[in-house]
Amino acid sequence: MRHTHLFSGAAAAVLAALLITASSAPAIAHESLTSSSPTEGQQFDTAPQQVELVFTDEVLPQGAEIAVVDDAGEDWVDGEVTIDGSAVTVPLAADMPDAGYEVQWRVVSGDGHPISSTIPFTVGDAEPVSEAHDDGHTSHADAEAEESDQSAGLPTWGVVTLAVGGVVVAAGVAFLAVTLARRRRS
Numbered sequence: 469m470r471h472t473h474l475f476s477g478a479a480a481a482v483l484a485a486l487l488i489t490a491s492s493a494p495a496i497a498h499e500s501l502t503s504s505s506p507t508e509g510q511q512f513d514t515a516p517q518q519v520e521l522v523f524t525d526e527v528l529p530q531g532a533e534i535a536v537v538d539d540a541g542e543d544w545v546d547g548e549v550t551i552d553g554s555a556v557t558v559p560l561a562a563d564m565p566d567a568g569y570e571v572q573w574r575v576v577s578g579d580g581h582p583i584s585s586t587i588p589f590t591v592g593d594a595e596p597v598s599e600a601h602d603d604g605h606t607s608h609a610d611a612e613a614e615e616s617d618q619s620a621g622l623p624t625w626g627v628v629t630l631a632v633g634g635v636v637v638a639a640g641v642a643f644l645a646v647t648l649a650r651r652r653r654s
């Protein structure tokens with residue numbers, strides 16, 4: 469009999485911990501980039517006329533920003549950003565010289581979260597942008613990871629606090645269960 473009660477106490481403790489942990493998990497995913505022109509690292513013989521980004525779902529009609537910069541930081545975007553559902557396009561200047569460039573984009577996902585990344589490409593026989601912002605450069609995968617951290621809405625210490633709280637609650641539940649089991653026995 470005693471073993472049964474101990475077991476149910478432990479089960480309750482595990483359940484409580486699981487519930488608390490699950491409640492801190494991110495609930496909603498945001499859009500991500502599914503395709504782009506240029507693609508990452510693409511080499512053009514002649515300069516592209518526009519940048520097109522396609523996302524997994526519609527992005528919000530405001531807050532989209534695209535720059536196409538060269539090594540000197542000059543922006544070669546020449547016109548307004550157009551958002552059509554999940555596609556975001558912007559025209560480029562007609563006289564882009566052979567060089568390395570980088571698309572720097574930022575859009576607001578349908579769930580209200582801003583997402584951003586960079587896409588390097590080259591025109592002609594040129595070196596990719598070497599750039600001072602190599603430090604801050606994130607691959608698509610890294611950007612996604614950062615974004616999903618943010619979408620959890622909790623800094624790391626918040627998650628830790630919740631986890632510790634879960635263990636404390638679980639311990640309390642287990643203690644109660646064991647105490648009740650003892651009382652029933654006596």
Ligand SMILES: [Cu+2]
Nearest residue numbers: 498579581619
């Ligand atoms: Cu999001």
